[in-house]
């Protein structure tokens with residue numbers, strides 16, 4: 456096996472320009488960044504006359520089904536035929552992030568990994584990683600420019616969705632002047648900002664709001680008010696009439712409480728198995744906390760899966776996080792440049808961070 460190769464924009468664009476058949480891989484629990492980037496690039500490659508398809512294991516969340524190509528550009532992963540010149544991964548911190556589609560990597564002569572997670576495992580044959588990019592959509596914008604494809608309103612809308620969701624509507628610290636410059640170009644290319652944000656942020660189902668209501672009822676403070684937890688038992692989804700994807704992003708409400716440094720959401724996946732989402736304001740590196748339980752992620756957004764009951768999982772993870780606070784209430788170095796912090800008002804799937812390099816579940 457060759458050592459992983461790091462490349463830049465020019466080489467990445469050259470690889471795409473040379474390839475005839477291209478598969479674009481989305482990560483599991485797809486968010487606005489992986490969806491928007493993959494769709495935009497797929498449109499651009501087809502404009503160049505290439506055979507390009509998107510592949511994702513999980514369905515596109517309801518709120519992104521206004522994006523052009525959200526269904527027509529996808530090929531079901533189990534039905535992918537033949538050999539491909541190039542497999543491209545967008546917003547995938549690790550090869551396991553493509554889930555059950557992982558064996559398809561072997562059908563791609565060459566793989567190109569395009570990502571902005573600092574924790575990226577460099578799993579591609581070639582890897583273009585820019586952890587300064589607020590969203591992979593920024594990198595995809597530059598790629599499409601480099602390929603000489605003129606943006607149409609559809610492509611621009613896909614890229615704008617990527618930017619809006621991964622930056623929490625341009626509010627997170629990852630947002631740069633470049634993010635806004637690109638957004639301006641996208642609007643000039645035909646994006647109608649309110650059409651995008653209305654579809655994503657003002658499109659709640661009654662089930663999700665009922666779930667939020669029930670979930671807020673479980674909010675508890677720990678560690679002198681610096682940790683907040685919420686729980687979603689199995690029965691809660693049915694009681695609310697909510698979909699599994701409606702749980703995405705609820706953890707942000709826990710962190711949004713005044714004085715809370717770390718927010719946690721404990722969700723019962725099945726009896727004896729609990730999924731934990733962690734959000735930090737920056738004082739505690741929650742990816743370290745998650746790693747202790749076999750998970751991972753970003754310093755401000757991470758996750759892990761534990762065996763046991765909700766109460767057992769909560770006790771264990773709260774204790775681990777509380778230990779990160781020094782006696783004077785100040786934790787250590789908050790870690791690298793934050794990105795993709797979370798939005799308390801963000802609905803399901805709207806850019807919820809699926810931690811990079813995290814283990815199964």
Ligand SMILES: [Mn+2]
Nearest residue numbers: 488546591621
């Ligand atoms: Mn992203």
